[in-house]
Amino acid sequence: MAMPQELIEPTFHLHGGTAGKGGDASGQGTGGQGGTAHGSSLTVGEIKNATMNIYPGAEISIQQRDMIISWLSPINFFLRHADISQLREKGTGGWLLADPVFKKWKSGSGSTLWCHGIPGAGKTVLVSMVVDHLSAAFRNNKDIGISCIYLNHKEVDIQTPSRLLAGLWRQLVYDRDISSIAENLYKQHWQKGTAPSLEEVVNVLSSSIKEFSQVFIIVDAMDEYPEDQRLILLKHLTEQMGLSLSVNLMVTSRPHVPAGPTLPNVETLEIGAMAEDIQKFVNARIDLSSCLYKHVQRQPKLREDILSKISSKSVDGMFLLAKLHIDSLRTKNTIREVREALNALPESLYGSYEIAIERIDAQSDADRKTAHSTITWVVNAKRPLTVEELQVALAVKPGMQKLDEEDLTDIDIILSVCAGLVIVDKESSVVRLVHYTTQEYLDSIQALLFPNAQTEITCTLLTFLALDGYPDLSWTVNRASVPPLVEYSQYCLAHVAGKPEVQIRESLLEFLGRGFQWKKTMNTSEYSMDWKWNSLPWNYGDWPPHASALWIAAAANLVDSTKSLLEGASLPQHSANQAVIVASYYGHTEIVHILLDKGADVNGVRGRYGSSLQAAAQGGHTEIVCILLDKGADVNAAGGFYESSLQAAAQGGHTEIVRILLDKGADVNAAGGFYESSLLAAAKGGHTEIVCILLDMGADVNAAGGFYGSSLQVAAQEGHTEIVCILLDKGADVNAAGGEYGSSLQAAAQGGHTEIICLLLDKGADDNTAGGFYESSLEAAAKGGHTEIVCILLDKGADDNTAGGFYESSLQAAAKGGHTEIVCILLDKGADVNAAGEFYGSSLQAAAQGGHTEIVCILLDKGADVNAAGGFYGSSLKAAAQGGHTEIVCIFLDKGADVNAAGGVYGSSLQAAAQGGHTEIVCIFLDKGADVNAAGGEHGSSLQAAAKRGHTEVVCLLLDKGADVNTAGAFYESSLEAAAKGGHTEIVHILLDKGADVNGTRGKYGSSLQAAAQGGHIEIVCILLDKGANVNAAGGLYGCPLQAAAHGGHTEIVHILLDKGADDNAASGFYRSSLQAAARGGHTEIVHMLTEWGARVRTLVEN
Template sequence: MLLQSLFLNLVVASIHSSCYPPNLLQHNVLLVLSLIQDTLLLTITMTHPHGDSYIVNLKGGEGGAGGSGGKWGGNGGVGEAPKLYLDADIMHIVIQRSGREEGIDITRRAFLDWLSPLNFFLRQADISRVRTKGTGEWLLKHPLFLQWESSSESTLWCNGISGAGKTVLVSMVVDHLSAAYRNNRDIGVACIYLNHKEADTQTPSRLLAGLWRQLILDRDIGSIAENLYKQHQEKGTAPSLEEVFNVLGSSLKEFSQVFIIVDAMDEYPEFQREILLKHLAVMGSNVNLMITSRPNISPESSSFPNLETLDIQAAPGDIQAYINAQIESSPHLSRHIRRKPELQEEILTKVMDTADGMFLLAKLYIQFLSTKNTIGHVREALKEPPKNLYDSYHIAMQQIEAQNEDNRETAHSTLIWVVNAKRPLTVSELTVALAIKPGAQSLNEDYLPDIETVLAVCAGLVIVDKESSVVRLVHYTTQEYLDSIQAQLFPDAQTEITDTLFTLLNFDGYPDSSWTSLRIEDLPSLVGYSQYCLAHAVGEFEVQLRKVLLEFLGGAFPWKKTLAGEKNFRERKWNSMPWNYEDWPSQPSVLWISAAANLVDTVKFLLDQAPLQVDSEHPEIIVASYYGHAEIVSLLLEKGADVNATGGVYGGPLQAAAAGGHTEMVGILLEKGADINAAGGRNGSPLQAAANRGHTEIVGILLEKGADINAAGGEDGSPLQAATDGGYTEIVGILLEKGADINAAGGIDGSPLQAAAARGHTEIFGILLEKGADVNGAGGFYGSPLQAAAAEGRTEIVGILIEKGANINAAGGFYGSPLQAAANLGHTEVVGILLERGADINAAGGLYGTSLQAAANRGHTEIVGILLEKGADVNAAGGFYGSPLQAAAAGGRTEIVGILIEKGADVNAAGGLYGSPLQAAANLGHTEIFGILLEKGADVNAAGGIDGSPLQAAAAEARTEMVGILLEKGANINAAGGFYGSPLQAAAAEGRTEIVGILIEKGADINATEIGSEDGENGSSGSDEDNNNGSSRSANDQSSNSGSLEEGLES
């Protein structure tokens, strides 16, 4: 049929428009689908010009046998299929049934978790809970603290020895500031608790996002953050550090003053520490920083404004209060003191002397004394106090070794797991790990230990955060101590952990084909942590583990598909290396997974067993280069791997290494003959890959070695556009200085200036303009820099572009014009600016035809009013909906429908997807709008559109009440045309039994053979068999006998 052919033409046109990025291409085709047919089963394979493939499935209803799942659906569930709309901003998914909107938004919590998976609220609550009342108040009264709190743009750097209570003091400061400014929305408070065990997850970008999350607790998320989500979510990528910093910066500007407190900077790895400190130092003039650290870290006074240093020492009164509180909470000591009251003073004096300003040492000593069963044993222990923290830890280990065998083994296993875990374990994960026996085929819950027992046998070295249920060592220094003795005490730690994880992953029934319906809740909690099974195997024990390792690798891919988000769990449970690699082969070999996981010995073994068999589509050398596995890459090259191998999303080894940020690997590959300008992959070239990810050093190396600074290709078109897209100002400067073409065309955004305008990178935007960027450069998704800025609501940039001579009516791009872009996406201020500067209010083009139609369909009432007031044609024809009124009716915008009719809109305007406003309301179940249109004289027999008539639309979509009203109003019960040919055929095809009965009772011709038409208006006769059974047509049917959509169109 012509209508379906039109639809396919639109899809093909989108596919072959090289300016459309994969995420926006996918989104736009989905938008077209939702506009053309609301109830459908479509499977469309879309191939991006650069080779990326996307599969989109929009299903009709699912359920038992009976009705079909939509007009183009195939066999669906009984009754009505859901209608799926993808809002153009990708932020909002709405499911509609029977005319009632049930908004299922990307929830605020889900959005926050996406941008900021780190939640410091729980950590703050846990630390506050253990703080002894009345302690730490000296800090709040200290002149340097008072000066810091009352001034602006100041930094207070707090040094203190291990165990001095710095973390507890931080929690007190956070509580103090939060309480003091609770009712002042102009002042913000945020904190970071750094932890050496969480360095892999506490990346600088995530930490900055964590600050942002705290600051917007009771505020709107903001357009910059929403746009960032829009940019990355569809591609499944994470925001860059600079993008997150930009989001945080926009939120910081909403406050007159912000207090940011960072604890334990000394626990943060040095290479990441420099990055974090660099960004903290330039937060802004309204930001006050407080940072705690051990004395081995010193701040650079030149980097931080108004820097003051404060030494943290535990106040004697605080330690005394803490010791008394610990004594009171100890059943043994309390009982002893009731018998001998003078014992309390003995304990207090000795512990105070021993603690020497360290809360932690006092805590460990009190815990040791609390184990003593008699007063005599307490006094003996007081005669030989620990000399320092390590001595306290040594005493604790002696306590552990003195226990019975069961308790000792539990303590050893607990310490092995807690010390060596790649991230902190939860209580549930730890207890499951302790319960798994070697060779077990399932989890025997009878062996799950009680966490209180576990803590008791570990002699105070292990604690649990109550809020988060995270298991931790009592202090950072505990890790250092246990690391120093692990080789002697737990020589087989990694083997024990790996064996346990492999045992779990080999439980009976894991994994198998029945997992399509499995829920993550059905698996033992430790399965999530089991992603680190290969990470624990790497290294000296790899040979010892070879047999079980090879067995697991041979069946690892189902786990990857299931738990890395590709099969049936919405949340990725496995997101570490190598499971987080985005471009796995469809059938990865053991060699491929080994190379990805840096299993050097295993790779050697496999290469010695047989000649190298390269995965032709996803060469092993590419994934190894992406992760920076230098030894693996060298082994592969020795065995004949091609240093310029091509394939996969990264195109080649050098581009993968550049994207991964591995400077050493880039050097190795170049030395081995890698083509510095190798084209292909998502990023087009190695230089573009490095520029896109913000790897400044690699950019410098590649340029020095002769990389083509203007190499075209990739999603970003050029290295300059790639750096601009990511917001990397320094790299933009380097590229321009080296001669990059400032107006290089191509890529998603068409030009560097359009990219800067779309992303809101104001500083880069200014640099590009200053260097001569063309403000009217055409191309890309948005068509022009002005349309990009208008679509994304960049008010300041819109004004600058107009001042610089941008064509305010430049046609093209997805939205047709800057005005339609702003109207479509609800940017009222931008609409006002454009109209004030002379934008053509009735400019035709774009998806919606006119700005008024766009605003009407999207429900932007204020903008509709502005456009009408400024002279917009209320009956302008064109666009997907044919008229503004049909657009508003289709969108369910009751208020706007009333406004348009009041302003003279033709209620019978023909054209568009639904043929008439009334058919749109009938099809989509907008009952109130349906009634308004009839009251205003809408023609109940208006022919045209996908359903042919309002009655056929209502019949197909089970709008029983509307069917009755239309028949009462004189609708032609046998009107021919539309997708199904007649109202009766529509109801029958969709399984609407009640409506079939009504139509027959009212005289519908049960022998009519009209089954739809080429133009959606006039029927053509033929048998059901001749016409694909008359219903449930699929877009795939159009090309089922051909190899491509284009050939399908010809047929």
């Protein structure tokens, strides 16, 4: 069962990795900026490699874990929290932590603290303080979870309720195992290209919350969230509190937003800036201003006057106003000017904003233009911009053909000319307005101050996308070459609707004609996998193979452009049909009318959404559904992802559309599509009313098929108790077999839904029905750690020794999950402690791999065979060694485990420890007589395993114990090649000093030099050449080192190899020549270098 090493590293211990940390880092797209930071940066190759190997129940690697987390939760609030925390002045906010109401909330359970305060009172900064306070207070208690949300009015499209709830989950699983529910959800959706539903995300969050004894959820700026979305978010937060009394919720908002009526145990607390805190803040800002600091040094009373004035009642409890006042004083060059400005300070936010605008307009023309352009972009951007994006946006000028770094304005200059209205988050490098109220003020004066803002932004983006060489195919292999504004350019059409569309008609139509090529290039780029398409029409899930200008215009709701493209043109039927489908999906009513009037086929069938009617039904656009039906749309047209319009509407929970379609004769039992039936789709989504409607119209309650097997199974899996009752009352077969989980009982057991388990058993569910992912309901419950359900099933006669499923037995499933209590229960019921399994071989191996020491001891006490062979790791000792579980390794050795037993993916226990870099375990094994030169396993030898992974200390230990430096075998064939490919310079030196053959010619890369050249490791290339490496050594994937470096785009290494006499015309390897390898990779500079050096220009096949 070993997996090919180059596909995925078999590091199967679940742990935190990098996901969920602020360092996951770049600030991504769906995520975007500020609070919505990038998920882990995974390249296309990594994505393909990782997804290729997620099979049912397989232990996931760090890379896979990061990928699942980023997929399920693209919003990451760690960076945003770090940015806000840096704004907090030391020593401020203590009043909140000392308040009896806060203390009661903190020490209580199942309570809500609703904090309201005026704009600018410092609510967001106080939230960051509370998060840090709770994190410090419960740092050593892993059973207490803390999760926060920072809402932002600029990111409403990104911060959907589903993504916000997933963001809470992401924080809770930081440095913890992710549940099988999350893994299975990923498995269900990834290959199909679908996203998790809100209900599925809620289920994942619920399962995570249940793992804690207490959870604190803090939501900031609820007033910045649209009311309809707010109600959905509060509804699900309330449900979480209802499901678990351990959840404490804290919310901040402006006073006009009341606490949700359904929230439990609500206490309110007013947030305001205390005078003492304002004085600390102002004092610190004076000291940070070089000009003001000099003034107060010369005249100490000036500091007292500033503090008195700013912290007086005119500030009215607003930190923001204090900041604006200080900003207005910082620019004064004399003490007299400071005093005059101090006496003229406004008493309101808007007054301060007016003064800031006056200061901007009083600057030089160049500074004023920079400030106006900056504010135009920051106010109107569809999501927060990074510093680099803003710099490029300001640099692009009308008619520009090439962008140069010399055109960029320094960010400090940009900030200085904006009079304090614009700030930069240091951690995420995101540019923001100083406050939400700043946006409100600038919006109110935009018509006067920036009347052509949208047109200017659109023109800038279209000019940017028309620069010489854009889009550049080299982006597909070199992310570093992608200009910063490329990602934001997806919003080019989002800024254009309305007046700009008419004003720049010609240039817009020109772009629409080549928009497909732009989208195609970005979709084939590795770079494109690191951010999301958030803007119309780029985020459409079913782009035509060759999207026309008409299709793009219809998708982006560009009415004028659509009309222009249709004027005097003969309309290809397929183009019109594609356009009307996408317009229906997005709800663009006027464009649907235009296209139908021009002859688009209302029943044209194509692609993911099948027909215009299905697309409109799935999108929930009632008016368009009615229009299409009035135009003769076939209510039962088959095709598309959902197969029928009724299934699409049922899945989306669009009750009114479901009624309309049924009234028009929709077949309630039409089969097919992803959910197989409309009833199953509605049950999956938890849409109770639609389930009832469909049943009343004759839907077959036992219709089977599809991934979920039956409506009852999917309702049981999702925990929709009311729907389960309805289906059972309508005669649903409680023992129907099929689907992912084999039966409804197994589905409910896997989800931990105790009430549903009892309902199904009361209705006669067979607790020993075999089949499905876990083979038995007991195994499903055991793996999930659902102790109560395990007891219920055993009491009902479940067989605890049933074999099958991924874990082969319930005992092995519980052992892997680390569920000690369940392990004991099963053993007491007679579970076979030595039952064999496929992936783990035995329950002991499963427990050892998971690092569950207590369970290991229990199993051994019950007679588990410490030397049982089999499974992925070969033995329990190897599994423990690979995971770095020293205590378990010692326990096994004390129990007589064979240190030299061969087998499994790593061949030997020593190799398993060496590849993981577990030095202490390596020493233990060597002291116990482990064979340092044992051959076999994925890495061939323990030395090669350590060399490949860069574990220098382990390499030295093995060499000191007599490891053969030139032992051949496995993927890299030699330890030197493995170290060279990994870029481990110190290890390369050590191996060469120990006599490693610099010209060994075996393995994937043929030679160590080729391996280093392919990896771009310049220093190692030079070391190997100095040691006599043959620059023209033939063999391996690329034929020679020069071709490897050329394909990788490593210009300096190519130059070094040519200087050392590399044959630029060597004809071998995958690309047949170095020149062709460079051309295929899009490395223009290397192509020029090789041709100038004398390489013969060959016919470049397919290029």
